[in-house]
Amino acid sequence: MKLSKLYHLPMLLIFLIIGYGSCHDYQDALSKAILFFEGQRSGFLPQDQRMSWRANSGLSDGWSYNTDLTGGYYDAGDNIKFGFPMAFTTTMLAWSVLEFGDMMPPNDLRNALVAIRWATDYLVKTVSQPNRIFVQVGDPSSDHDCWERPEDMDTSRTAYAVDAPNAASDVAAETAAALAASSMAFRSSDPGYSETLLRNALNAFQFADSYRGAYSDNDNVKYGACPYYCDFDGYQDELLWGAAWLRRATQDDNFLNYIQSNGKTLGADDNINEFGWDNKHAGLNVLVSKEVIEGNMYSLESYKDSAQSFMCTLIPESPSSHIEYTPGGLVYRPGGSNLQHATSIAFLELVYANYLTHTSQDLNCGNVYVSAQTLRQQAKRQVDYILGDNPMGLSYMVGYSGYYPQRIHHRGSSLPSIKDNPQFIGCKEGSMYYNSTNPNLNVLVGAIVGGPGENDDYVDDRVDFMKSEPTTYINAPFVGVLAYFAANPNFT
Numbered sequence: 001m002k003l004s005k006l007y008h009l010p011m012l013l014i015f016l017i018i019g020y021g022s023c024h025d026y027q028d029a030l031s032k033a034i035l036f037f038e039g040q041r042s043g044f045l046p047q048d049q050r051m052s053w054r055a056n057s058g059l060s061d062g063w064s065y066n067t068d069l070t071g072g073y074y075d076a077g078d079n080i081k082f083g084f085p086m087a088f089t090t091t092m093l094a095w096s097v098l099e100f101g102d103m104m105p106p107n108d109l110r111n112a113l114v115a116i117r118w119a120t121d122y123l124v125k126t127v128s129q130p131n132r133i134f135v136q137v138g139d140p141s142s143d144h145d146c147w148e149r150p151e152d153m154d155t156s157r158t159a160y161a162v163d164a165p166n167a168a169s170d171v172a173a174e175t176a177a178a179l180a181a182s183s184m185a186f187r188s189s190d191p192g193y194s195e196t197l198l199r200n201a202l203n204a205f206q207f208a209d210s211y212r213g214a215y216s217d218n219d220n221v222k223y224g225a226c227p228y229y230c231d232f233d234g235y236q237d238e239l240l241w242g243a244a245w246l247r248r249a250t251q252d253d254n255f256l257n258y259i260q261s262n263g264k265t266l267g268a269d270d271n272i273n274e275f276g277w278d279n280k281h282a283g284l285n286v287l288v289s290k291e292v293i294e295g296n297m298y299s300l301e302s303y304k305d306s307a308q309s310f311m312c313t314l315i316p317e318s319p320s321s322h323i324e325y326t327p328g329g330l331v332y333r334p335g336g337s338n339l340q341h342a343t344s345i346a347f348l349e350l351v352y353a354n355y356l357t358h359t360s361q362d363l364n365c366g367n368v369y370v371s372a373q374t375l376r377q378q379a380k381r382q383v384d385y386i387l388g389d390n391p392m393g394l395s396y397m398v399g400y401s402g403y404y405p406q407r408i409h410h411r412g413s414s415l416p417s418i419k420d421n422p423q424f425i426g427c428k429e430g431s432m433y434y435n436s437t438n439p440n441l442n443v444l445v446g447a448i449v450g451g452p453g454e455n456d457d458y459v460d461d462r463v464d465f466m467k468s469e470p471t472t473y474i475n476a477p478f479v480g481v482l483a484y485f486a487a488n489p490n491f492t
Contacts, residue, residue, distance in 0.1 A: 024387045026489055029400050030108055030482035036398075036446030036475050037115040039412065042081060042150065043071035043122075053417035053442040057150035058157065061137045065159050067129070069137050072122030075229075076471040077410035079150045080138035083126060084215070084229045087174040088277040089472040090119040091245070092347070094181035095287075096480030099351050101185070103487035112479060113185060120182045120197055123175050127204045131164035135171045135215050136224055147411055147430035151418045154427070160221050167213025168221075169235035173242030174280075176205035180245040198249060205242050212239075233279040236266035241280040244287050259288060260299050272306040273313055273323075275344050277473050282310045286348050286355075293355045311352055312365035314345065314378055319366040328391045328456040329381055336466030339386060339396060339451035340474045346379035347477035350484050353379075376484075380491060383481055386448065391456040398470070399445035406439035407462040409469035413444040414462060434462065448474045 038051040042058040057079070062069030073089065075082045093116045101109050126134040139156035146155055162168035179201035186194040214231035216222050222230075240259060247255035263269075268284070275282035285307035291297040292304040312318040316325075324332045331342045353372035356363065363370040388395040388403070395404040408414075414433045415425060433441075440462070447470035452458040462468050485491060 024384060024389075024485075026383075026482050026486040027105070027108075029387060029397060030104070030479065030486045031111075032397065032399055032446035033448070033475050033479050033482055034108060034111045034115055034446065036444065036448075036470070037073065037118065037472065039444045039447065040073040040075075040472055041071075041118060042074055042079075051445070053419055054412060055151045055418050057153060058137070061157055062125075062134070062159050063157075065134075065161065067125070067134075067159075069122070069125055069134055069159055071118065071125070072137075073119060073472050074150065075473075077408070077413075077465065077469045078140070078143050079148070079153055079155070079411060080140055080143050080228075081122075081136060082225070082229045083123075083133075083135040084171050084174060084225070084231070085277040085471070085473050086119060087123060087171065087178040089476045090116060090123060090178035091174065091181050092344070092473065092476035093119070093479060094178065094185045095351075096347070096477065096483065097185045098181065099354060100480045100483035100487075104483045105486075108483070108486075113189065116182050116185055117193075120179060123178055124196065124200050127172070127175060127200055127207070131207065132161055133168050133172050133175070133204070133207060134159055134161050135168055135221060136160040140224060140228055146427035147415070147434040148427055149412055149415045149418060149425060149430070151412075152425055158224065160224050162215055162218055162221060164207065164211050166218050167211040167235075168215035168218070169208040169212050170231045170238045171215045172204045172208035173235070173238035176201045176208060176242040177238070177245040179204065180242070180249040184249050201242075201246060201249070205246055208235075208242060209239060229277070231278065233271065233274070234267070237268075237271075237280040237284060240266050240268055241284045241287075244284055248287070248290075256297075256299075259303075263302060268303065269306060273310050275348060276340055282307070282348060283344070285310060286352050289352070290355050293359055293361065307352060308363060308365075311349070311363055311370070311375065312368075314349065315365055315368065315370050315374065317365075318368050318370070324454075326452065326454055326456045328385065330385050330390065330452065330456065331382060332454050334454070337450035337469065337471060337474065338453075339448055340471065342382045342386060342451070343448070343474055343476075343478040343481065346382040346481045349375040349379040350481060376491060379481060380485065383478075383485060386451075386478075390452070392452065392458050394458060396449050396451050396458075398447040398449070399443050405449050405458075405460050405468060407437070407460050407468065408440060408444060408447060408449055409462045409465040410440070410444055410447070413442045413447075414440045415442075417442050444470065446475065448478060450474070 142155040179197045183197035216230040243258040288303035289307040353375040356372040395401040
């Protein structure tokens with residue numbers, strides 16, 4: 001068909017004619033997805049820092065408690081270290097390595113482990129004091145009132161701690177999950193560090209389980225964490241999630257018994273179709289189902305049944321299908337930062353497909369049998385959409401392809417690099433860069449933005465943070481997803 005005739009067709013039809021079937025360089029996208037984390041680093045940056053426009057920041061973090069809380073990641077386009085999403089990000093990076101690390105080229109695997117360690121070094125600091133967990137560093141109100149480079153931060157770096165008998169089951173159990181999963185990722189390359197992570201994971205879980213409740217219910221934390229990363233869905237799922245990761249890391253039957261005996265009381269059957277930084281149910285069920293599918297641990301059958309039910313909701317031909325897709329084929333859930341759902345769901349599809357493949361099983365969705373191949377095809381559609389096979393023809397990963405968002409909602413990316421402009425840029429002085437319609441001055445390579453709306457629409461505007469802001473927990477599961485397709489580039 002001649003291009004001139006395409007102008008008379010609806011955009012979606014044009015997309016279907018020329019968009020699908022693009023060849024993507026999944027290897028390049030994988031490397032960039034990992035590189036993104038270097039742009040989010042807080043603390044003293046190493047000599048081999050590749051995101052060279054960044055410099056040291058947050059060097060006094062923890063001073064009010066006379067403790068070192070430097071390091072870790074800023075969660076998104078601001079300069080706050082929120083422990084809840086950071087721990088989840090770490091769990092997903094580690095899970096990516098555990099499931100797909102053997103498919104990664106050596107350099108990407110090394111960089112992925114470096115990205116994990118940057119987080120785990122910090123997370124260990126947050127649980128290093130008995131009966132205390134640090135859940136956040138930085139005051140969001142003052143931070144969000146400024147448009148300031150992390151290197152110039154002069155806003156309050158409040159350290160938020162929860163001390164027993166006050167509860168922080170959600171953050172502590174997610175931290176336990178992150179450290180347990182990461183301990184497995186480092187087991188062969190650094191066994192000493194692996195043991196340190198596991199020991200701290202056990203301590204974090206003990207705190208989480210002994211003093212039950214949501215961290216954001218504490219008065220000293222509530223106004224810092226909310227409304228950004230409140231625990232909206234309860235802490236019970238994190239307790240099961242943390243126990244499941246400790247079971248996998250230790251093979252200790254005490255954690256097996258915990259998962260078995262607490263499933264009902266902690267709501268394992270609730271909200272089974274959700275997965276993200278606040279709700280772990282779908283991921284929990286997929287994780288635990290490994291022992292059922294590959295290890296015949298039938299006492300955990302209910303988790304596998306829930307995982308299967310979730311997978312069936314993702315299949316359009318399934319009688320239980322109910323997930324919403326945009327006209328262009330992207331998984332859509334309301335609330336902003338939609339690509340977090342696309343990357344995490346694609347990850348779970350690939351992991352579950354692996355478990356099915358290892359045992360030559362199919363998925364039974366009522367009157368429809370679904371193969372591991374079908375789950376992988378579903379995941380690939382999400383990947384290709386994100387990388388550019390969409391009605392906008394836009395890569396939602398910054399720095400991938402020649403057409404990607406130029407005005408992302410990210411302070412460090414939009415302001416002049418301190419390397420080029422060492423003069424201090426104050427809180428309100430940065431507003432001119434926030435309000436500018438010019439492209440960001442520094443390319444945050446590998447960042448995946450929040451993504452398009454329900455009609456596949458996207459305006460390249462840094463003010464629209466729900467669409468233009470990248471987050472660590474969008475990228476983390478995508479590392480594993482891209483590792484699979486980089487190793488299987490001809491998968492169709």
